[in-house]
Amino acid sequence: MxxxxxxxxxxxxxxxxxxxxxVDLVIADPPYNMKKADWDTFRTEQDYFEFTLKWIDAMLPKCKPTASIYLFNNAYNSAIILHTLRQRRIVFRNWITWYKKDGFSSTRRRYVNAQETILFYTMSDDYTFNYDDIRIPYASIERIACAAKKGILKEGKRWYPNEKGKLCNDVWEITSQRHKVKVNGKIIKPLHPTIKPDEMIDRMIRASSDENDLVLDLFSGSGTTSRIAKQLNRNFVGCEMNREYVKIITNNGVDYDEL
Ligand SMILES: C[S@@+](CC[C@H](N)C(=O)[O-])C[C@H]1O[C@@H](n2cnc3c(N)ncnc32)[C@H](O)[C@@H]1O
Structure with missing residues (x-):
C-alpha cells in the first residue's frame, strides 16, 4: 500500500x-448512525456499535506507540464509545466539544443540538503535542493590551500574555462548513453532506503531528483531512468507499487508488 x-x-x-x-496520527470521522445518508443508517443501535468497535479494533494495531487518535461522533455515541474504550490500552486525553454556533432548528421538545464530540486519545504517554502551534486569541483584547505593557502580578511573578494567543481549550467554537460557503448570503448544498471545517482538521494535524509524519484519514468523505495533511507537509493515507465522493477528493487535488 x-x-x-x-x-x-x-x-x-x-x-x-x-x-x-x-501511523502517527488518526483522524476518524465515521458514520454516526444519524440517518443522514445510506452510509449513515444502521439497522439497530447494536449493529452500529458492533461496526464501530470493529473498525476501532482493526485501526489500533496500525498506530505507532507514540500515535494520537481523534474520533468524531455525537455526544451520545461518544459516551458509549468512551466507556467501551476503557477496556483498551490507550490513554484518554480530552473530550473535545465542537460548538457549531450557527444553524437553527425547529425543535420544541428539547434543547437544540449545537455540538459534536471529538474524543482525543494517545497510544501512550510519549506523544507529540505542539501546543504553541495551535494557540487561540485571548477573549479580552483590552485587558490583554494592558497586560502586554505592564504585565499582571500572579503569585509574586509578573505574567505577560503570549503574542501567539492563549493555550487552546477543549471547547472549539468553529462555524460548520456548510455555513461558511454561502452564495449571495444563501447556503448552497454541499457536495458531501458532512464535510468537516478545514480550521478544525488543521488544528488537529498541527497539534498532534510533525512534518513527514503519517496521518491516517479514515472515512475520508470529501478528503478534508488528506488535503490539509498534504498542505502541512504531512504524509497521509485514507479510505472512502463511495465512488462519487472520491471524485470530490480528486478534484481537491488528492490522488486516489483502488485496492
Ligand atoms: C462523516 S463522513 C466523512 C466526512 C469527511 N470528514 C469530510 O470532511 O468530508 C463519513 C464517510 O465515511 C464513508 N463510509 C461509510 N462507511 C464506510 C465504510 N464501511 N468504509 C469506508 N468508508 C465508509 C461515507 O461514504 C462518508 O463519506
Missing part, C-alpha cells in the same frame, strides 16, 4: 492491507 493517496475501499479491507505500527 502506498502513502499520499486515498483508497476507494471499505474500511475493513483497507485496514487489513495497511501495515501495522506505521
Amino acid at each position: 502506498k502513502n499520499n493517496r486515498i483508497y476507494l475501499a471499505d474500511v475493513f479491507d483497507f485496514l487489513q492491507e495497511l501495515e501495522d505500527n506505521t
Whole structure:
C-alpha cells in the first residue's frame, strides 16, 4: 500500500492491507448512525456499535506507540464509545466539544443540538503535542493590551500574555462548513453532506503531528483531512468507499487508488 493517496475501499479491507505500527496520527470521522445518508443508517443501535468497535479494533494495531487518535461522533455515541474504550490500552486525553454556533432548528421538545464530540486519545504517554502551534486569541483584547505593557502580578511573578494567543481549550467554537460557503448570503448544498471545517482538521494535524509524519484519514468523505495533511507537509493515507465522493477528493487535488 502506498502513502499520499486515498483508497476507494471499505474500511475493513483497507485496514487489513495497511501495515501495522506505521501511523502517527488518526483522524476518524465515521458514520454516526444519524440517518443522514445510506452510509449513515444502521439497522439497530447494536449493529452500529458492533461496526464501530470493529473498525476501532482493526485501526489500533496500525498506530505507532507514540500515535494520537481523534474520533468524531455525537455526544451520545461518544459516551458509549468512551466507556467501551476503557477496556483498551490507550490513554484518554480530552473530550473535545465542537460548538457549531450557527444553524437553527425547529425543535420544541428539547434543547437544540449545537455540538459534536471529538474524543482525543494517545497510544501512550510519549506523544507529540505542539501546543504553541495551535494557540487561540485571548477573549479580552483590552485587558490583554494592558497586560502586554505592564504585565499582571500572579503569585509574586509578573505574567505577560503570549503574542501567539492563549493555550487552546477543549471547547472549539468553529462555524460548520456548510455555513461558511454561502452564495449571495444563501447556503448552497454541499457536495458531501458532512464535510468537516478545514480550521478544525488543521488544528488537529498541527497539534498532534510533525512534518513527514503519517496521518491516517479514515472515512475520508470529501478528503478534508488528506488535503490539509498534504498542505502541512504531512504524509497521509485514507479510505472512502463511495465512488462519487472520491471524485470530490480528486478534484481537491488528492490522488486516489483502488485496492
Ligand atoms: C462523516 S463522513 C466523512 C466526512 C469527511 N470528514 C469530510 O470532511 O468530508 C463519513 C464517510 O465515511 C464513508 N463510509 C461509510 N462507511 C464506510 C465504510 N464501511 N468504509 C469506508 N468508508 C465508509 C461515507 O461514504 C462518508 O463519506
